[in-house]
Structures are given as structure tokens and as C-alpha cells.
Amino acid sequence: MAPVNRTNRSILFPIVWCVLYVLLLFSILTPLNLITVTVIMVPVFVLYMNLSARWFAAAYAASLLVFYLLTGGLGWVFILLSLFFLPPVIVMGSFHKKGAPAKNALVGGTLTLLAELVILLVAVRLAGVNPVKEFQDSLQTTSPVIWELWQSQFTPEQIDLLMKYVTNMIPFFLVTFSLFYVAVTHWIGRKLANMGGHKLVQPLPPLASWKLPKSLGWYFLVALILDMVMRDPDSFLTMAVMNLFSLLSLAFAIQSLSFLAFWAQKKRKGRFWPALAVLFMIFLPWTMTLFSLLGLMDVMFPVRERMNGKS
Secondary structure (H helix, E strand, C coil), X not given: CCCCCCXXXXXXXXHHHHXXXXXXXXXCCCCCHHHHHHHCCHHHHHHHHHCCHHHHHHHHHHHHHHHHHHHHHHHHHHHHHHHHCHHHHHHHHHHHHCCCCHHHHHHHHHHHHHHHHHHHHHHHHHCCCCXXXXXXXXXXXXXXXXXXXXXXXXXXXXXXXXXXXXXXXXXXXXXXXHHHHHHHHHHHHHHHHCCCCCCCCCCCCCHHHCCCCHHHHHHHHHXXXXXXXXXXXXXXXXXXXXXXXXXXXXXXXXHHHHHHHHHHHHHCCCXXXXXXXXXXXXXXXXXXXXXXXXXHHHHHCCHHHHHHHHC
């Protein structure tokens, strides 16, 4: 199929997506903001993939201008939010426009968003603001019922320990936040950008074919042992181990989804097994440990090879 000419698209296309983006920004003011903010990069990604750089810049600037004119001074807050999420979109789109594998676009977008979050966090700390302390204070003022429940269930020492845990896990939260936003943008944005038969955004390899390097399995085992023996919450090494173990647990939990997809494909059991595992991990978080161990076994032992041999 001939490459898409991004400079000669119908004028209706950018207008429609600009309107949708303005409406999405407005939706942040509604109770649906927790849902709509998750896809804040999607319309921008679709525009970037379907337009030339010059036309994209014009369409994006026009969207923000219209939103600002309709909201006045309040619009600046959401314009800054929009600009914050712009660099990952450009990085992801640039990889796709060069024909790079989808995983390169995801890694590039994730690292870009992560770098922005780190810079923002450093700037906030240099300004003398403690994000965790601000979270605790806002919880007391905006959610007094939850705060009173905490105080009734935990001692002040336990609450302080929980706050230290949240502080220590900030690197993990930043990585997972970045990965989540980029993955959602790629998943939804690919379907929308490729509408009409265009192949602008390449898909990831099939889930059943995903495989982590075996070396990560040894790192996971070492991190597991260290996480069991290290208990000083004020130690930098403890913080590093906690984050490494949490990230590797998440990685191997995702690996277990790949194994379940492979198993379902071999046994012709349908595709709902990985989705069922995701639901278990969301509503029963302790099951993530079990799924991460399943992913570890998939990486460390030739389970798939034996299943292929039996088939």
C-alpha cells in the first residue's frame, strides 16, 4: 500500500479531531475527569500521525487557542497540562513515522514522560514542596471520612510508616504512570489513526509471543531475597530494592499474561484468560505475586518448548 500523504488530507479530518480534543479538555472539569484524562494524549497522537509537522502544529495550536478563548484564564491550567503530555506524543509519533517497531515507540514515549515527571518532581522539591506531605494534608481536608478511618484502623506510627512507604515507592509510581499512559495512547490511538485502511501505526507483536530475557529472572530472584531481608525504611538501598522488586514483579505479571495467551492459543481455549488474569490482579492485588511467579517460570524454564513438543 502506498504511503499516506499527510499534507493532503481532507480539511474535515483535523477539524473533527480538534473539536474532539477541545471537548476532551472540557471534560476534565466534569466528574468524568478520572476517565477522560487517561486518554488526553490520544487525539493529539491521531492528529500527529495523520498530518505533516506543519499542519499538526497549526491544528494543535488552534485547539488550545479555541479552548483558551472559551475558558478565559482558567484555560491556562489545562493548556499547561496539554503541553506537558505533548513531548511523549511527538516522540512516539516520530518513531512510527520512521517505520520503527512499536516497542521502540512505547519505550521512547515512556522514557520521555518519565523524564518530564522526574523534572517536575525535582522542581517541586526545589520549590520547598513535599508532595507526600501535601497528599496527606489534602486527604485530611478533602476526605475527612477516609482520614478518620485511617486513624481508627492504624496507629500514628503505622500511618507514618505508610507515608514513608509511599515516599520510597515514588520511582515505581512514576514508571508505572508513564507506561500506563503511553500504552493506553498506543492501544487506542493505533486503532483510530489507522481508520480507513491506513497503516500509520504498527501494532505490538502478538501477546502470546512476548518473552522477557532470562537474565531478568535472576535479577527478580535476587531482588526477592533482598526485599525479604531488608527492613530499614530509611535506607536508600532498601528503597532501591523495593522499587526494583515491584517493577520486576509487574514485568513478570505481564509475562504471565503472555504465557496464558500462548496456552489458550495452543489449547484453543479462547482469548479471555489473560483478561481474566488482569481482573484478578486488579480486584485481588495479592494474586499479582502468584502471576509474577507464573511469569518467572515461563522465562526460566522451557515450558513453551515442551508444550510445543507435545502438540
